[in-house]
Amino acid sequence: MESSERKSVKAGKASGxxxxxxxxxxxxxxxxxxxxxxVSAIAAGIQxxxxxxxxxxxxxxxxLGIPHKWASLIWLCGPVSGMVVQPIxxxxxxxxxxxxxxxRPFIAAGxxxxxxxxxxxxxxxxxxxxxxxxxxxxxxxxxIIVFVIGFWILDVANNMLQGPCRALLADLSGNNQKKVxxxxxxxxxxxxxxxxxxFAAGSxxxxxxxxxxxxxxxxxxxxxxxxxxxxxxxxxxxxxTTVALTYVHERPWSPEKxxxxxxxxxxxxxxxEPTSPVPFFGEIVTALKELRKPMWVLLLVTCxxxxxxxxFLLFDTDWMGREVYxxxxxxxxxxxxxxxxxxxxxxxFGLMLNSVVLGFTxxxxxxxxxxxxxxxxxxxxxxxxxxxxxxxxxxVTKLAESHRRFATVNGAEVLLPPSGGIKAGALSLxxxxxIPLAITYSIPFALASIFSSTSGAGQGLSLGVLNLxxxxxxxxxxxxxxxxxxxxxxxxxxAFVLGAVAAAASGIFxxxxxxxxxxxxxxxxxxxxxxx
Numbered sequence: 001m002e003s004s005e006r007k008s009v010k011a012g013k014a015s016g017x018x019x020x021x022x023x024x025x026x027x028x029x030x031x032x033x034x035x036x037x038x039v040s041a042i043a044a045g046i047q048x049x050x051x052x053x054x055x056x057x058x059x060x061x062x063x064l065g066i067p068h069k070w071a072s073l074i075w076l077c078g079p080v081s082g083m084v085v086q087p088i089x090x091x092x093x094x095x096x097x098x099x100x101x102x103x104r105p106f107i108a109a110g111x112x113x114x115x116x117x118x119x120x121x122x123x124x125x126x127x128x129x130x131x132x133x134x135x136x137x138x139x140x141x142x143x144i145i146v147f148v149i150g151f152w153i154l155d156v157a158n159n160m161l162q163g164p165c166r167a168l169l170a171d172l173s174g175n176n177q178k179k180v181x182x183x184x185x186x187x188x189x190x191x192x193x194x195x196x197x198x199f200a201a202g203s204x205x206x207x208x209x210x211x212x213x214x215x216x217x218x219x220x221x222x223x224x225x226x227x228x229x230x231x232x233x234x235x236x237x238x239x240x241t242t243v244a245l246t247y248v249h250e251r252p253w254s255p256e257k258x259x260x261x262x263x264x265x266x267x268x269x270x271x272x273e274p275t276s277p278v279p280f281f282g283e284i285v286t287a288l289k290e291l292r293k294p295m296w297v298l299l300l301v302t303c304x305x306x307x308x309x310x311x312f313l314l315f316d317t318d319w320m321g322r323e324v325y326x327x328x329x330x331x332x333x334x335x336x337x338x339x340x341x342x343x344x345x346x347x348x349f350g351l352m353l354n355s356v357v358l359g360f361t362x363x364x365x366x367x368x369x370x371x372x373x374x375x376x377x378x379x380x381x382x383x384x385x386x387x388x389x390x391x392x393x394x395x396v397t398k399l400a401e402s403h404r405r406f407a408t409v410n411g412a413e414v415l416l417p418p419s420g421g422i423k424a425g426a427l428s429l430x431x432x433x434x435i436p437l438a439i440t441y442s443i444p445f446a447l448a449s450i451f452s453s454t455s456g457a458g459q460g461l462s463l464g465v466l467n468l469x470x471x472x473x474x475x476x477x478x479x480x481x482x483x484x485x486x487x488x489x490x491x492x493x494x495a496f497v498l499g500a501v502a503a504a505a506s507g508i509f510x511x512x513x514x515x516x517x518x519x520x521x522x523x524x525x526x527x528x529x530x531x532x
Contacts, residue, residue, distance in 0.1 A: 312433070
């Protein structure tokens with residue numbers, strides 16, 4: 001008599017997609033929670049560097065001479081690399097036959113590339129000066145080239161890390177939907193830990209004193225602080241990655257056996273039928289064609305969600321320095337430059353508060369979802385909270401402008417910091433936004449993992465498809481945010497208002513169209529189920 005697994009494989013031949021996915025023939029087993037936690041901890045190392053990007057790099061590129069309205073184009077490399085790299089990495093990690101496992105080689109390679117990229121970014125000004133950049137000119141073209149190369153490598157490396165990490169967590173969780181949600185919650189929690197560390201480092205202006213060699217003729221104190229922060233991020237990421245890859249082992253995947261490549265399985269599983277590989281982009285098209293309506297709704301809600309998030313994530317510290325503190329990143333007025341830098345550091349502190357709230361919320365996602373009646377309702381509610389917070393940036397900005405204060409020092413007029421109430425209001429927005437951000441970092445990925453496991457699809461490819469709904473809106477914002485803001489007189493508010501509208505739409509679709517995830521299904525039946 002054929003096993004239920006073999007029957008499900010034969011039944012899937014007509015559609016093709018399920019039968020071609022590694023792991024569809026025999027469901028993986030769950031692993032101990034401690035291994036899930038160790039792998040999830042890699043997110044802290046990834047997010048430490050990402051937090052530094054979010055808090056310091058937009059102001060940094062403007063210091064290199066890139067105008068504000070074009071600064072968002074630098075961030076275009078993130079979504080472009082995510083759109084191309086993560087699906088390719090996910091596809092190949094599903095089929096990797098390395099003796100070290102399917103996911104671990106990609107995680108190790110990604111960590112190594114992060115280290116290389118961070119060195120390029122940190123020393124961009126020094127390298128540019130060495131090859132001829134003038135210290136007297138605002139525009140430093142050679143430093144910008146080195147920075148952009150390093151930034152592209154960094155985003156490629158981050159995508160090589162995050163996709164396989166989440167796929168490995170899904171492998172560790174097997175077909176246990178509760179454990180899948182728990183794994184994504186821990187991943188989100190450690191992202192918050194990394195954020196706290198990164199934003200704390202970014203808000204501390206004397207970190208360069210630990211590494212005195214970072215201050216050079218071409219690299220001022222602000223630049224030296226950035227270097228020092230990145231040194232710490234390299235050490236943390238390499239340590240966490242080494243611990244995880246040493247402690248958690250994968251069983252090599254064999255295309256002949258069709259096994260799931262599950263983590264440290266000791267028993268041999270019954271072989272599935274041979275799989276026939278298809279070209280990567282052909283499989284992506286097949287995957288998209290075979291998605292049912294609920295999965296398309298998930299992609300739509302995710303897309304709108306990230307249209308809302310990305311303008312704020314891109315320009316949050318710039319908003320603090322420019323609109324709230326009234327400073328300028330360029331020009332000859334040192335007082336306005338100082339005000340801008342003070343605002344950027346205050347924004348980094350706000351992002352640290354955001355990450356603390358994000359961490360606590362991440363550990364409470366299951367409880368919160370149960371309290372409001374399900375994950376889709378929770379996601380819808382927090383999207384409305386996101387819309388309100390983004391709209392409130394307009395109020396905070398107008399209050400800051402109307403209460404701008406100046407003092408006369410040595411006969412010169414000096415801009416004073418905003419009042420305590422305005423700073424408290426701005427920092428409160430940062431903190432409250434940690435709640436919807438925790439949901440954004442967990443629920444969409446958990447739903448995608450659940451849908452892919454019930455369809456028999458490969459985790460890597462499925463998460464790569466979901467990633468398209470994240471990177472496409474990021475590309476739209478990167479291309480349009482600067483020029484869009486310029487049309488309305490510059491500043492960051494137009495993009496924030498557009499984000500508020502997108503967040504409200506995302507909330508409406510989540511509540512009215514997004515279905516609840518299916519109940520847990522027995523492991524033996526999971527491969528035969530479709531999307532729900």
